[in-house]
Amino acid sequence: MEVHKGFWQRCRQKNKLESAFYGMHPGVIFLYFVGLFAFVFMWNHPVFSLTVMAFILLLDALYVEKYKMMSAFKGFWIVALLIILINPLTNHRGTHILFYLSDNPITLEAFLYGVSTSVMIFSMFMAFLVFNALIDSERFLFLFAKFFPKIGFITNMSIRYTSVFQKRAQNIIDVAKTRGIEVNSGKFRHKIETAGHLLKALISWCLEEGMMIAEVLKAKEYGQKRRTTYNRFKLISADICLAIVLVLSFTVNTSLFYYGAGQYAMYPRLLPLAFDGYDLAAYCVMIFYLAIPILVEFFYAWQRRKNRTV
Amino acid sequence: MIKFDDFSFSYALSDTKALRHIHLEIPENKITVLCGKSGCGKTTLLKNIKDEIAPAGEKSGQISKTIASGEISMVFQNPDTQLLCGSVLHDLAFGMENRGFSQNTMRKRMAETVCFFGIEPLLNRSPETLSGGQKQLVALCSAMMTHPKLLLLDEPLSQLDPIAQTHFLETLKRINEEFSVTIVLSEHRLHEVLPFADQIGMMNEGILAYYGEPKSVLKTIVDDDDDAFLHFVPDIAKASLRLYGKVALTPRELKSMVTKVSYQKEEPAKKKTDEITSCKDLVFSYPHAEAYVLKRLSLTINKGEFACVFGGNGSGKSTLLKIFAGVLKGYSGKIRGKADRVSYMPQNVNAYFLSDVIEDEIWFEGCDAAYYEALISDLGIKHLLKRHPYDVSSGEAGRVVLASVLLKKPQLILLDEPTKGLDPESKETVARLLKESGAAIFMATHDLEFAAQYADRCLMLFDGDVAYEDIPQHFFKENRYYTTSLNKAFRHASSDVITYEDVLRL
Numbered sequence: 001m002e003v004h005k006g007f008w009q010r011c012r013q014k015n016k017l018e019s020a021f022y023g024m025h026p027g028v029i030f031l032y033f034v035g036l037f038a039f040v041f042m043w044n045h046p047v048f049s050l051t052v053m054a055f056i057l058l059l060d061a062l063y064v065e066k067y068k069m070m071s072a073f074k075g076f077w078i079v080a081l082l083i084i085l086i087n088p089l090t091n092h093r094g095t096h097i098l099f100y101l102s103d104n105p106i107t108l109e110a111f112l113y114g115v116s117t118s119v120m121i122f123s124m125f126m127a128f129l130v131f132n133a134l135i136d137s138e139r140f141l142f143l144f145a146k147f148f149p150k151i152g153f154i155t156n157m158s159i160r161y162t163s164v165f166q167k168r169a170q171n172i173i174d175v176a177k178t179r180g181i182e183v184n185s186g187k188f189r190h191k192i193e194t195a196g197h198l199l200k201a202l203i204s205w206c207l208e209e210g211m212m213i214a215e216v217l218k219a220k221e222y223g224q225k226r227r228t229t230y231n232r233f234k235l236i237s238a239d240i241c242l243a244i245v246l247v248l249s250f251t252v253n254t255s256l257f258y259y260g261a262g263q264y265a266m267y268p269r270l271l272p273l274a275f276d277g278y279d280l281a282a283y284c285v286m287i288f289y290l291a292i293p294i295l296v297e298f299f300y301a302w303q304r305r306k307n308r309t310v
Numbered sequence: 311m312i313k314f315d316d317f318s319f320s321y322a323l324s325d326t327k328a329l330r331h332i333h334l335e336i337p338e339n340k341i342t343v344l345c346g347k348s349g350c351g352k353t354t355l356l357k358n359i360k361d362e363i364a365p366a367g368e369k370s371g372q373i374s375k376t377i378a379s380g381e382i383s384m385v386f387q388n389p390d391t392q393l394l395c396g397s398v399l400h401d402l403a404f405g406m407e408n409r410g411f412s413q414n415t416m417r418k419r420m421a422e423t424v425c426f427f428g429i430e431p432l433l434n435r436s437p438e439t440l441s442g443g444q445k446q447l448v449a450l451c452s453a454m455m456t457h458p459k460l461l462l463l464d465e466p467l468s469q470l471d472p473i474a475q476t477h478f479l480e481t482l483k484r485i486n487e488e489f490s491v492t493i494v495l496s497e498h499r500l501h502e503v504l505p506f507a508d509q510i511g512m513m514n515e516g517i518l519a520y521y522g523e524p525k526s527v528l529k530t531i532v533d534d535d536d537d538a539f540l541h542f543v544p545d546i547a548k549a550s551l552r553l554y555g556k557v558a559l560t561p562r563e564l565k566s567m568v569t570k571v572s573y574q575k576e577e578p579a580k581k582k583t584d585e586i587t588s589c590k591d592l593v594f595s596y597p598h599a600e601a602y603v604l605k606r607l608s609l610t611i612n613k614g615e616f617a618c619v620f621g622g623n624g625s626g627k628s629t630l631l632k633i634f635a636g637v638l639k640g641y642s643g644k645i646r647g648k649a650d651r652v653s654y655m656p657q658n659v660n661a662y663f664l665s666d667v668i669e670d671e672i673w674f675e676g677c678d679a680a681y682y683e684a685l686i687s688d689l690g691i692k693h694l695l696k697r698h699p700y701d702v703s704s705g706e707a708g709r710v711v712l713a714s715v716l717l718k719k720p721q722l723i724l725l726d727e728p729t730k731g732l733d734p735e736s737k738e739t740v741a742r743l744l745k746e747s748g749a750a751i752f753m754a755t756h757d758l759e760f761a762a763q764y765a766d767r768c769l770m771l772f773d774g775d776v777a778y779e780d781i782p783q784h785f786f787k788e789n790r791y792y793t794t795s796l797n798k799a800f801r802h803a804s805s806d807v808i809t810y811e812d813v814l815r816l
Contacts, residue, residue, distance in 0.1 A: 137396055149407075156395045163438060164390070171661040174637040178654040181664070201664045208660070208700040212391040218362045219384045220452075225410040230403035230420070 016133070019063065020300035021293040025239040026139040028246070033131050035250045035289055040123045042254075043262040046273065048283065049116065053123045055290040060126050062293070063133045072129055080118040087114030095269045109266050116266070142233060149227040169202050242296070249289045256282035311460060311492055312336040312359055317371035319354060324367070328354045330516040331371070336460075336494055341486050343503050343524075344496040345542055346513035347733035348705035352496040355513070356462050359494070360384055377460060380409070383453035387465040387704070389445035392452075393437035398429070401437065402452045409456060419455050427451045427481065441623050443474025450481065454491075461485070463495040467502065468704070468731045471623055471756045475502050482506065498705075498733045501544040501759075501795065504528075504559045514538050525557040541734035545759060545796050549813040564799035571803040573816055575783055583612040585647065586722055586750045587634065592643035594629055603629045604640065605774030611722065616744065616751045618761035620792065621771030627754035628657060630771070631724045634752065651720040657727050659711045663699040671699060672714045685713045688739055704731040712740055716747055725753040729760050762786055762794045763809045783808065 016022050021029070039052050060069055087110050089101070094109025135143070137159050145152030173183060176198055183194050217223070256262070261282035264273065312335070319329040328351045336342055344352040357363050361379040383405075386392055393401045402424065406416045424430055429444075429451060437445060446466055453461060463482075467475045483506050485491050497503045504510070504524050512520040512527065519539065520527045528547045531539045550558035550567060558564035588610040595602045603626040611617060611634075621627050632638040633645070635654035656662055665671045668691065673682060686692045689709040694702050699710060708731055715723055723744070729737055737757075741764040744751050755761060761768055761782060768785040770777045770792070779785070786793040787805045800807035807813060 138400075141396075153395075153404075153407075156400060159396045160394065160437065167438075168661070171656065171658065172664075174632070175654065175656050175661045176664065177637060178635045178652065179662075179664075197664060204663070204666075204698075204700060205660050209391050212386070212388060213394065215363055216386060216392050216394070219360065219386075220405045220408055221362060221380065222404075222408045225408065227407050228410050228412065228416070229407055230400070230416050231413055232399070 016063070019297060021296045022063070022134055024242065024296070025233055025235050026135060026143055027233075027235070028239045028243050029134050029139075030143055031243055031246050032292060033127070033135070035246060035253075036127055037124070038250075039253075039286060039290070040120060040127060042257055043286075044116065045262045045264040045279065046116065047275070048262045048286065049119055049123070051283070051287065052290065053119055053126075055287075056123050056126045056130065059130045059293060062130075062297070064129045068129060069126075072125060076122055076125060080122060083118045083121070084111070084114040087111070087117065093267050109268075109270050112270065113266050139233075142229070142231070145229040149229060150223075152229065153227070165202070165206060168205060169198075172198050172201050172205070242292070246289070246292065249285050252285050253282055253289065256285070262286075311338045311376055312494075313372075313374045314355075315372040315374065317358070317369070317373055319358060319365075319367055319369050321354075321365060321367040326516075328367070328516050329358075332518050334511065334518055334521060336492065337509060338492055339486070339490040340508035341482070341493045341495065341506055342509040342511065343500070343507040344494065344511045344513060345498060345500055347498060347735060348703040348731070350513045351516040352513050353464050354516075356384070356464050356494060356496055359460075359462060380456070381459040382462060383456060383458035383460075384462040384464070385446070385449050385453050385466050387468055389442050389449065389469055392449040393440075393445055396436055397433070398435055398437060398440070398448055399433045401448060402433075402455060405452055405456050419457070423451055423455055427454075441474070443470050443477060443623070446470060446474070446478055447481065450478070454485065458491065460492045460494070463493065465496055465498070465731075467497060467499070472502070472758075473622070479503065479506050498542070500542055501546075504544060504547075512539050512542065524559065528557050541738070545794070545810045545813075546799060548810055549796055549799075552813065553816065558799075561795050561798035564796075565802065568800055568803050571800060571807065571816060573804040573806050573812065575806040575812065578781065578783070583614060585610045586613045587611050588646050589633070589640070590644045590646065592630075592633065592640045592645075594626075594633065594638065594640045602774050604633075606643070607775050608643075609769065609776055609779075611750050611752050613721075613750055614748055615766045616764060617753065617767045617769060618765040619752070619754050619769045619771055620756070620758075620761070621754075625771045626774055627771055628726055631726050631752065631754055634722070635724050651718060652722045652724065653715040653718055653720040654724045655711050655715055655726060655728055657730070659704070659707045660700070662711045662714070663707075666698055667695070668697055668699055668702070668710050669695040671710060672717055674717070677717050678719070681719075682717055685716055685743070688743060689713050690736070690739070705733055705736060708732055709736060709740070712743070716743060719747070720749050722750045722752065723747070725751065725755075727755055727757075728753060729755060729757045758786070758792070758794050759809070762797075763811070 036056070040049075040056075043049050043052065088106045089104070091110045091113070092105050092107060094107030096108035097105045098108055098111065099106055137156075141152050141156050144155070176182075181194055181197075183191060183198065185191075186194075256278055259278055261278040265271070314332045314334040317329060317332040318327055320327045332355065344355060346352050354365065357365055358373060359375075360382045363384065395401045395404060399420075402420060403416060406419065411419075424433065427447060427450075429447060432440065432444060432448065437448070440448065446469075450466070467478060470478060479502060482493060482495070486493050495503065500510070507524050509522065510520075510524045510527050511518050512531070520530060528543050529551065531543055532548065532551045544559075546561065546564050547557050547559060550556055550564050554567045556567065558567060588608070590608045592604050592607045593602060594604040603624075607630070619627055619630065629638065631654065633640055635652060637654070663671060672686070686695065689712065691706060691709050691713060694706060694710070699707060702710070708728060712728065728740065732740065737760060741760070745764065765782050767779060768782050769779040770785075783806070786797050786808045794808055796810065796813065797805065797808045807816070
């Protein structure tokens with residue numbers, strides 16, 4: 001059966017652990033995302049930014065659950081609409097006037113600028129989804145704990161206790177209900193009072209636990225010496241190779257950017273899209289960079305297949 | 311290893327002494343158990359041993375130690391506040407990280423300790439998804455990572471079910487035997503702990519009243535008829551002392567003493583009572599769960615009866631109570647004849663408290679003033695009325711909730727493990743008050759001895775349904791594993807012996 005699997009199926013593993021790029025060292029994955037986010041903001045040439053968006057959507061499809069993507073789409077269209085509408089209303093720069101709205105010129109430049117801004121924000125938004133999928137809280141902490149050991153631990157603790165306190169709140173509401181105290185009944189004023197009462201109970205509970213936690217921290221000798229951090233992630237030569245490739249291609253891209261590649265000015269006057277040699281070089285390197293996760297998946301899928309036949 | 315020499319201690323801003331003239335030498339490589347009712351000073355004593363957590367207050371006398379503070383680890387009572395990170399692995403590493411261990415040392419210790427405890431499958435899980443017993447085991451494992459020479463445990467078992475308690479104690483025993491780690495443990499239920507203890511100390515109001523080898527201490531208490539501590543003597547030991555003049559700590563020891571007993575309990579007269587509420591074909595499951603919690607469960611609660619429901623962790627006891635309390639709703643099935651006044655006591659009593667003062671928590675406009683006075687004095691919470699509910703021990707908090715529940719004079723009382731954390735003396739009072747209230751009582755519990763003594767009916771939940779139910783006399787008689795320790799010891803002679811009262815009638 002495996003043999004008949006298409007390229008896409010082989011790359012998109014149901015279990016995240018089976019995907020090769022997820023298995024890389026978190027530092028390398030983080031490095032990739034640094035470049036990716038830079039690309040979202042660096043280029044304002046429409047061809048470039050649309051390509052970046054396309055690749056980000058491809059990554060989303062690879063690593064993010066469908067329902068998360070759908071809810072992101074649902075949440076985003078209204079933001080995009082607002083940006084596209086508001087920019088031309090408040091910004092009247094540009095020379096291509098579409099029409100007048102009570103003496104105010106609505107320009108094509110401002111409209112297109114709104115569109116490109118929302119493409120940028122959309123790309124960033126969707127890139128964060130992949131980022132969250134590939135750099136989960138544990139990996140994030142690992143990356144940060146090195147530089148800020150205390151902040152790392154505190155973040156870790158907050159992640160745990162946010163959900164604990166959510167459960168607590170539900171627990172308090174439930175028990176209060178059996179004592180005849182309901183949050184969702186009565187007049188508005190009454191509702192607010194009850195909610196405040198229950199919130200106070202929750203806070204007392206949390207503070208009380210805070211005291212116990214403080215004691216546990218003391219017993220575990222927290223803050224007496226400089227902390228070290230337990231490292232679960234192993235750096236292997238493949239990670240280093242990939243890191244070098246990432247850094248090299250990113251450097252090439254930034255230097256081309258420095259020479260004006262991938263730039264397109266909408267203000268003060270919309271010009272026809274130009275695409276010169278620099279642009280083409282930057283575009284090719286950028287596509288290579290963006291495709292790295294897919295190349296990695298493909299490489300390992302190919303290797304797996306080769307190993308299986310032995 | 312640790313020596314208390316005429317040590318007294320009083321908390322800052324407090325007039326009374328929490329510890330009075332303690333003379334105690336904790337022997338090396340032994341398991342020492344400190345016992346006494348809630349608030350007797352056992353926790354204060356433990357905390358004074360480790361410098362980092364020694365409470366602020368006035369001290370007199372001396373504690374001399376032959377080990378460094380870094381070689382002492384502590385495990386606390388509440389499993390929820392000990393695991394602080396998002397995953398078990400990070401919690402295990404936490405203590406080592408704080409001490410600045412190198413990467414290699416951490417990896418090495420982690421690998422071997424986790425193997426010893428057999429908790430590999432838990433490593434990537436979030437502490438929230440663990441059961442109480444698993445959490446406490448992880449806390450113990452984490453404490454062992456730093457290779458302590460002395461391990462302090464403050465009522466580590468009080469929030470665990472019996473199976474988890476035994477597992478935890480067995481692990482402690484192995485730690486003690488294999489690595490000669492000295493262990494000091496505080497606990498108010500001696501029943502499970504005693505077979506593991508080398509030394510016990512009995513405390514009351516800050517005084518170390520008895521100290522020594524378990525059997526001799528228990529014998530002295532029973533011989534002296536010392537009312538303050540008699541409640542703490544496990545049934546097995548009481549029975550063996552009464553019948554054979556020797557102390558037995560386990561059912562096996564007692565069984566070897568029992569020769570011939572002829573005892574037959576009378577069949578109680580069948581009472582015909584009206585039902586107060588019942589459920590029929592109840593189905594329930596939590597979102598995203600893989601199995602049903604309750605599966606077509608039907609049961610009836612009768613007027614004025616005392617029913618106890620047993621079952622392992624996650625068998626649906628709490629869920630069932632919540633459905634009767636109206637907090638949760640079944641997917642299908644019916645609840646018939648809802649009682650007028652229903653009171654519910656949650657498993658974690660902290661969820662019950664809404665006021666700043668205990669008095670406001672219990673007293674309400676239009677309550678029965680005489681009953682109120684009787685309740686607070688019987689439950690021994692009169693001196694706590696002006697305090698904040700969180701300012702009292704877990705046993706005292708439980709009694710406060712019971713007072714509040716009873717004062718409303720409900721027809722149906724739903725209790726979720728009310729005896730957890732209660733010392734034996736309070737348990738008796740609580741049982742008496744519950745019985746006197748005349749309400750129907752439906753209680754989820756792991757406390758077999760308590761149920762055997764006071765319940766009218768016992769039910770066993772298994773696989774989402776009531777597996778069997780009966781009056782305690784029959785319920786325990788037929789069980790082999792799920793029965794009281796006295797019954798285990800006597801069953802070969804007469805399986806009717808279930809409670810200490812039965813022993814008195816022999």
